[in-house]
Amino acid sequence: MSQIFKKVTAGSLPPSVPTTFTTQNGSGVPAANILLVNGNDSTENNVNGIITKGGVVGTGTANEVDVVITNRMQGTVTTVGVATSPIITFTPTVIGSYAIECRIAGYNTTASLGAGYSVFVAIRFDGVNSNSTGVADIIVNEEGAMSAASVSVTIAGANVLINGVGYAAQTINWGAVALYTFVGV
Numbered sequence: 001m002s003q004i005f006k007k008v009t010a011g012s013l014p015p016s017v018p019t020t021f022t023t024q025n026g027s028g029v030p031a032a033n034i035l036l037v038n039g040n041d042s043t044e045n046n047v048n049g050i051i052t053k054g055g056v057v058g059t060g061t062a063n064e065v066d067v068v069i070t071n072r073m074q075g076t077v078t079t080v081g082v083a084t085s086p087i088i089t090f091t092p093t094v095i096g097s098y099a100i101e102c103r104i105a106g107y108n109t110t111a112s113l114g115a116g117y118s119v120f121v122a123i124r125f126d127g128v129n130s131n132s133t134g135v136a137d138i139i140v141n142e143e144g145a146m147s148a149a150s151v152s153v154t155i156a157g158a159n160v161l162i163n164g165v166g167y168a169a170q171t172i173n174w175g176a177v178a179l180y181t182f183v184g185v
Contacts, residue, residue: 018030021035021054021065022054023052023053023054023055023058023065024051024052024053025051025052025053025054025057025058026053026054026055026056026057026058026059027054027055027057027058028054028055028058028059028062028063028064028065029055029062029063030063031062031063034063035063035064035065036061036063036064036065037064037065037066037067038059038064038065038066038067039066039067039068039069040066040067040068040069041068041069041070041072041074042068042069042070042072043070043071043072043073043090044068044070044071045070045071045094045182046070046071048070049069049070049071049072049179050067050068050069050070051068051070052065052066052067052068053065053066053068054066071179071180071181071182072177072178072179073088073090073102073176073177073178073179073180074088074175074176074177074178075087075088075089075162075175075176076173076174076175076176077164077174078171078172078173078174079164079165079166079171079172079174080166080170080171081166081167081168081169081170082166082167082168083165083166084152084163084164084165084166085163085164085166085174086161086162086163087104087151087162087163087164087174087175087176088102088161088162088176088178089159089160089161089162090159090160090161090162090178090180091158091159091160092123092125092130092158092160093125094125094182094184095125095126095127095184095185096124096125096182096183096184096185097122097123097124097125097133097182097183097184098122098123098124098125098160098180098181098182099120099121099122099180099181100119100120100121100122100123100160100162100178100179100180101118101119101120101178101179101180102117102118102119102120102121102162102176102177102178102179103116103117103118103176103177103178104116104117104118104119104151104162104164104174104175104176105117105174105175105176106146106149106151106164106172106173106174107172107173108145108146108149108170108171108172109171109172109173110169110170110171110172111144111145111146111170113143113144113145113146114143114146115140115141115142115143115146115149116141117138117139117140117141117151118138118139119136119137119138119139119151119153119162119178120136120137120138121136121137121153121160122134123155123160125158128157128158129155129157129158130155130157130158130159130160131155132153132155136152136153138151145167145170148167148168148170149164149165149166149167149170149172150165151163151164151165152165162176162178
């Protein structure tokens with residue numbers, strides 16, 4: 001009877017845990033078998049709408065990998081009384097056209113009423129100023145007296161502001177999420 005013995009050295013075995021996580025922008029390397037994985041959003045332009053980043057090159061931390069939804073903006077604000085306040089301020093940095101779609105929710109904490117809006121607007125950025133390509137299309141769904149509230153889109157220099165507009169003696173919490181599509185030269 002024969003016995004076969006094959007000597008295995010530590011260097012010839014595959015690792016018990018992965019040692020590198022390669023992303024589209026850098027590689028994350030676990031430290032003490034710990035890899036930080038984060039989900040984020042960003043206004044950076046990416047045609048796919050999502051990107052992964054890892055390691056010092058992508059995230060600034062060697063043992064980190066981030067999954068980032070791109071072309072996205074979000075914000076919140078509270079209006080008290082008759083006030084117009086930006087929920088989102090977007091500042092383009094690359095010359096071209098931006099089509100922006102935004103969902104906005106408003107909750108009146110004074111009267112316990114709600115509202116929802118959908119905004120579509122397109123702008124052209126010339127390198128210095130943002131320029132409206134037409135009137136924003138706004139879909140409105142308001143409950144009762146919330147019909148006195150509204151949303152607006154304004155431009156101030158390079159900035160595109162998506163605003164909540166409150167009404168007399170009411171406190172309204174606003175929240176918005178927007179996506180944009182970009183094309184340039």
